Amino acid sequence: MEINKLLNIVFPPLLIIALVFILPPFLVFKLLCSIQRFVYKENVAGKVVLITGASSGIGEHLAYEYARRGARLALVARRTDRLQKVAERARQMGSPDVIVITADVSKVEDCKRFVDKTVNHFGQLDHLVNNAGVGAVQSFKVTNNISDFVPVMDINFWGSVYGTHFAVPHLRKRRGKMIVMSSASAWLGLPKTSFYAASKAAQIGFYESLRIEVGPEIGITIVTPGFVESEMTRSNQQRKGKLQFLGNEPADVCAKAIVESTCRGDMYLTEPFWVRPLYLLKFLNFLKRTINIENLSGKVVLITGASSGIGEVLLWAMKHLAHEYANRGARLALAARREHRPRAVAEKASQLGSPDAIVVRVDVSKAEDCKQFVNKAVVKISRGIRGKIEKSVQSEISLKYHLHLQLSITVDHFGNVSDAASHFSQQLRPKFSE
Ligand SMILES: NC(=O)c1ccc[n+]([C@@H]2O[C@H](COP(=O)([O-])OP(=O)(O)OC[C@H]3O[C@@H](n4cnc5c(N)ncnc54)[C@H](OP(=O)(O)O)[C@@H]3O)[C@@H](O)[C@H]2O)c1
Structure with missing residues (x-):
């Protein structure tokens, strides 16, 4: 039996058995560690803290919280006038020295400048x-x-990474700490937040990995707030999105919890705490997916990155994505930068039973290429339909980090041929036109 299949069967039950024995002593150990961290928490008086996005919301209140504890502050954001006001208040609250630096975190040269300054x-x-x-x-x-x-990605993800890049050598010298403001949406997957959630999930992936590289010299606290009162949550766009179904936590309460947690050296903080059990919803989603197994017959499946790696390896190994889809009667559109390789994949897929398999040359990092790919796939495959079409055409699209594009189109019944093609493409075209 292939090793991964064996591990799929053996590993989950072994893990559950191991957890039954390991979890109780681990929880006791964790409790003792948190007591120790609580007793020996860091005193930040006189220390130097650089806060990006300090002109409003959580960042502003983080500045006040650090100021109350006597830290010296460098406050960064794009609105200088707002920063000046925050700086003034922070001085009154007890910070011995505060400087203001106007910068845009999505610009690498600005990030170098604010760290150097x-x-x-x-x-x-x-x-x-x-x-x-x-x-x-x-x-x-x-x-x-x-x-x-x-x-959104440039500011939320790269805007954290650039500053981190220039700050790490200095933090290392001081055995310093880093706070990463991610979001609960990175775990929860709320509607209308796909771009935001992706940028916040990217932060988590990056800093989880960095933690191993820079620890224990630099501590990293990843914060995943729920809803907190700020300009962001107050904005009209958010209201339109009807995301304020729950009370927002005041920004000062959130900021206090963050500084406490960082001084204790926690690796994670979810604020408010009650949001954390909601992460279990992911598990419920998994159950739902397991129950609703999709019927792929007559559907069109777009596969990106089909020229090498998983797409191709899985195909030729007969345990592959395209083979699995072909066996279930799906039509395939394969995209890659090298056209000749997915062409071989398409031929093989047709032999394996796919009613239609086309190839499109595309660079998925370019939005224009993705648009052409989807349009080409829809038009070409819909022209090729033979049979009958009745009424419903549905489309469902998901985009992650604007790198992975997936489209699934359901044609429930087939009717007259020529109507089929135009109906099919007309229904879908407007969704991709600008
Ligand atoms: N509020 C929530 O419910 C919530 C939940 C989860 C996570 N978060 C995260 O918490 C952090 C703070 O957000 P907030 O809720 O306090 O919102 P906010 O009041 O809108 O604050 C955002 C801050 O980021 C700064 N900023 C935005 N783009 C920037 C850029 N390109 N360069 C430099 N500074 C920039 C803004 O200052 P300027 O406009 O002056 O540049 C502002 O100071 C964000 O990372 C957010 O994603 C918030």
């Missing part, structure tokens, strides 16, 4: 707070210009 002014850096971020509430189905959402 902080270290030149204070001579050290103890905490970096990667807080700057923007919200994005938009139903993917009604998104016309997909490139409008690239800045």
